Amino acid sequence: MAAAAGLLAAGGADAATTRAVADAAGVQAPTIYRLFGDKQGLLEAVAEQTLADYVDSKARRLPEADPVTDLRAGCDAHVAFGLANPAISALINAPQGRASRAAQAGVSVLRERVRRVAQTGRLRVSEERAVDLLHAMGTGTVLALLQKPAGERDGLAETAREAVFAAILDEQSPAVPSGMAGMASALRAGLDDLAVLTPGERHLLSELLHRIANASDR
Structure with missing residues (x-):
């Protein structure tokens, strides 16, 4: 796997042939x-391990005091990882049905960062909607930038990020939820700590608040 990772980084998937990997690793092709x-199984294992290592380091990083600043930093880190690992990004984002466990763990980290923002009342939409938009923006930005020369990428990632932030956040009043959607998202984010309700009541209230938070999208 180390040999394949080195060849991927140096020349992409075309360079990581079975023979080249076997020679670099000092083993026989069988x-x-x-x-x-097969070769595809090896490359997918390398991509999975590389992504898992990145997600693990991201999960262990101490969050910024301000959850919006933390979310912005996470978006930038995701794009930076993708651009630094183009071959891995191509493998991870290839259409293949269900996302890998490492990719799902990465979304879980994103979901937790969005939850912290929701708890401050600065989310204009539901948490699920925010996660979907941010995930689509991050993945699409990486794939789009990888198709452009490095000298033509300036500002594109930041513009895409801020366009999504403008759609999902109210950064002007961190202490006061933004309208009904913001209040609904903030209350829903704290339901797990509301011991006065039964699990069934929390589930029902969560569904109602989810509908209110999403009403601004219609």
């Missing part, structure tokens, strides 16, 4: 087939 099935 070893690769026995362990990973």
Whole structure:
């Protein structure tokens, strides 16, 4: 896997042939087939491990005091990772049905950052809507930038990020929720700590608040 990762970084998937990987790792080609099935299985294992390492480091990072600043930093880190690992990004984002466990863990980290913003009342939409928009923006930005020369990428990621932030956040009044959607998102984010309600009541209230928070999208 280390040999394949090195070849991927140096020349992309085309450079990581079965023979090249076997030579670099000092093994026979049948070893690769026995362990990973084929070249694609090996590359997917490398992509999964690289993404898992990145997500793990992201999850262990101490959050910024301001949740919006923390969310912005997370978006920038995601784009930076994608641009620094173009071959891995292409493998991770290739259409293949269900997302990998590492990709799902990454979304969980994003979801937690959005939850912190919602608890301050600065979310204009539901948490689910915000996560979906941010995830689409991050993935699309990386894939779009990788198709452009490095010298033509300036400002594009920041513009895309701020366009989504403007749609989902109210950054002007951090202490006061923004309208009904903001109040609904803020209350829904804190339901787990509301011991006065039964689990069934919390579930029902969560569904109602979710509908209110999403009403601004219609």
